[in-house]
Every structure is written in C-alpha cells, then in structure tokens.
Amino acid sequence: MSKHQRWSTLLELLAAKGRIEVEEAATALEVSGATIRRDLDELAEQHMLVRTRGGAIAHGVSYELPLRYKSSRQTSQKQRIAAAVSKLVSDGDVVGLNGGTTTTEVARALALRTGGGGVREPGAPVAPVLTVVTNALNIAADLAVRPQIKIVTTGGVARPQTFELVGPLTVGVLREVVLDVVVLGVDGIDPDLGVMTHQEDEASVSRLFAERAQRVVVAADSSKTGRRAFARICGLDRIDVLVSDTGLPAEAATRLREAGVEVITV
Template sequence: MSKPERWSRLLELLAAEGRLDVEDAATALEVSPATIRRDLDELAEQQMLVRTRGGAIAHGVAYELPLRYKSSRHASEKHRIAAAVAELIGEGDVVGLNGGTTTTEVARALALRAGAGGGDGSAGGGRRQSSDPAGPTLTVVTNALNIAGELAVRPQIKIVVTGGVARSQTYELVGPLTAGVMNEVVLDVAVLGVDGVDPHLGVMTHQEDEAGISRLFVERAGRVIVVTDSSKMGRRAFARICGLDRVDVLVTDSGLSSEMAARLTEAGIKVHAV
C-alpha cells in the first residue's frame, strides 16, 4: 500500500471513528505500528489531525476528508464513469462541471478527447460547432479550482472560472460572486458530482453553499448528467441540490443495484452503469 493510499485510509478511519489507535490502525492497514506512527506525525504536521499518546484524534466533530485524499477511493470506477460521460458530450458544447473527484476525472477525459481531435459532435445532438478549427472545441464552465488549473493549459478547451470564495476541502468556489457569474451563462449540459442520491429527495451534497451553486448549474443547463460511484446510491446528505425530475442522465458503476436502477428509470432518468 502506497503512502497516499495509507493516508487516505487513515483519514477515512478517523472520519468514521473520531480517533485512531496506532495498534488498531496498523492491524487494519496491515502495516507496522512504526509506519502508522510516521504517517500520523506527517499528517499532524499538515494539521490534518491531532496527535495523541498512542494515536490521533480529529480536529472536530464535523471532520471532512479533503478532496486530495479522496481521489484514490473507487478510482477504477471513476475512470470508467468519466470515459462514459465524455462520450455523451458533443463537440462545441458548453459544459458545466462542479467540484469533486468524479467530475475531475470527467474533466481529464474531456481533455484527452479534445487533445485527440474531439468527436464528430454526434453525441451533442446537433449542438453548435466551433467556427475556428484551430480554436477551442469545447467550453467548460467550472467553480472548481483544481479542474480549472488542469484545463487552463489545454488550448482545445475554453475554460471559464466562476470566481468566488474557495473552500479548502473541495477546491470549490462558492458565494455571491460565484452565483453572479452562473446567472450570466447558458450551459448545454451540466455534469454534477454529488454525495448522495435518494429516490425520494433527489441528489444531495454535504455543504449547503456548494449545493446552492450546483443548483445553479442545474438551472442554467439544457441537460443534467449526475456522476457518482454506486457507494453513494441510496445515501442522503445534508444539503439538497435538486429532485430527480431535474436529472436527465445518471452515470455510475456496475455496482448499482437492479432495484435502484429500476427506481431511477421509473423517475425518467436514463441510467448508464459502466
């Protein structure tokens, strides 16, 4: 197990339990106690936890795992989801991406496709094409700083960043400045990463300010694609983004249960399990 994988696992255990014991963590991760002690010391230096005698505790009750440590979870599923979503985007489309590990993978898949020359636009259903063959083949509007940073060096993609106040946990920009930009744009498709999908309540996320911006992505888009691994299906989170009636497509992995797939289909959502 690599160090990033160990750190991610340790922070997951800490988020679940509120505290860690060196010996218990070593057993759970199948490494030596000395390795766990070094990992906890380094995480404490980054102020990710508080070291105690024999272990560590979280900084507070509302402990949230930062985006950079979530990226290794369900990685293969997210790669497949991202590749499938890229095939649903037409050349010349204006695409909205909120923050998250799955939407980050979607951004990378779109960048790879654009770098390879893009598609023929058939997935976009006849949407507008770029008038300049040497110019951008895709426009991406995002409130995620990490996505903007990765796409800014891609000449085939026009990147529009919303502005706003950055949340350190997720790299997402939120607040009135973000909303001001979102209210001035029109999207062909919004691709949303979420923290929960409930058949009754719809799609949700943990933070209310992020939910408000994601809701604006929905309102400004002609189509809405929700992307999430199957571990979040049936889950609820604190802040509601929108109901299932606003979702056109859901792309997830093959772990989706047949019962949940049927309920989503009944709600009028086209489901892709990859």
C-alpha cells in the first residue's frame, strides 16, 4: 500500500469514527505502528488531523459533511480518479473546483500531493504551491487550513444540499479570475449534449468555470456516462480531458475521443 493510499484510508477512518488509535490503524492497514505514527505526524503537519497520545482525532469542521460526502469517501473509484486528476495539475497552477463528491476527493488529493515538499524549520511559513478557486463550502473549509494551498472562494448563496455557492455574487467573482485548469464534477455525460447537472444555477456556475479556464477536466465515474441531467453545462467541444474509471464503456470512450476529448481511465 502506497503512502497516498494509507493517508486516504486513515482519513476515511477519521471521517467514520472521529478518532483513531495507532495500533488499531496499524492492524487495519497491515503495517507497523511506527509507519502509522509517521503518517499521522505528517498529516498533522498539514493540518489534516490533530495528533493525540496514541492516535489522532479529526480536524475541526472539515469532516462534518453531509452523508453523501461521507459515503463517497468509501468509493475507491473516486479516489483513484482524484489521484489521476491531481497529476494533471502543475505547481503554480490556478485550479478551479466546483462542488460534488468527486471534486471533494480531488481537493483532498491535491492537498496530499502538494504536502511533501522538503525540510523546513519548525514554524517557518509555507509558500502556497497551488491556488484553488471554488464555490464549494466544504472544499474551501478543508483546504483553508492547508498552508501550501491558497484558497479563493467565490461568494454567493449557499445551496445546503450540495454546499455550493450560486447566484450573481458567484458569477461576479468568477468573471474576474483566470484559471489554468478547472476540474468539474458532473451528473451526466452525453456524446451529443455534452456534460450536465441536475440544478440550473449550479450548471451556470460550472459553465462559467469552464469559460474562465485554459483547460477543462471532467472528473466523473463511469456511471455518469450516457446519463442525461436537467441542466446542460457545456458541449464536449469545451472539454479537454475526461478522467473516469475502467468501467467506462469502450463505445462511449471512442465517441468521446472522436469528439476531441482525451480519455483517461484508472
């Protein structure tokens, strides 16, 4: 098991239980207690948890998410997709993230990916490696305590079902920024209609995210392919990359590639 996989699993245990013990985690992950202690120390340095004697507890409000976000953390497909998406982002990029279960995993993968970065003196300031612009309150809360990430929120009216900010205030901020890459979570991908979501106000925000970005990446598990939703975000001509799982049907992948979309499956 890689370090990234161990860290994701440790965070899963924290999300489910609120606290973990070293020996319990070592047994669950089938590694030594020393390895778990090092992992917990490194995660604590990144403000992703709080170390305690013999274990760790969850860090603040970032784990108090709706059930749909907690349950999604158990989906290994979305974690693999998120890890692949993080590799498409370069240090120094300005990254846009809309809301959703998959983009929540992408945010966590970005935090893990940018957290290694060499040795520094204790207490020394950390220069941001990435700038993340998001309209998702849960993503903003999770990344706000990551010193290696500069977090920018859009403002707007919060939708309690998805934690997304929408409305004129959201649009006003997005019109003033330029993004290197945007990662969109979507509810449907259709070869003819493009990418879609269930709510029209969220679709308009995601559409503007795409318009402001040099590169548009859609992160979606294979169940979204061939599915239609109420509100259209944009056509496939605006999408550069789709990152999905290996359950993506071959015919769908072919049609997407014919439309000019790079398809990555993990």
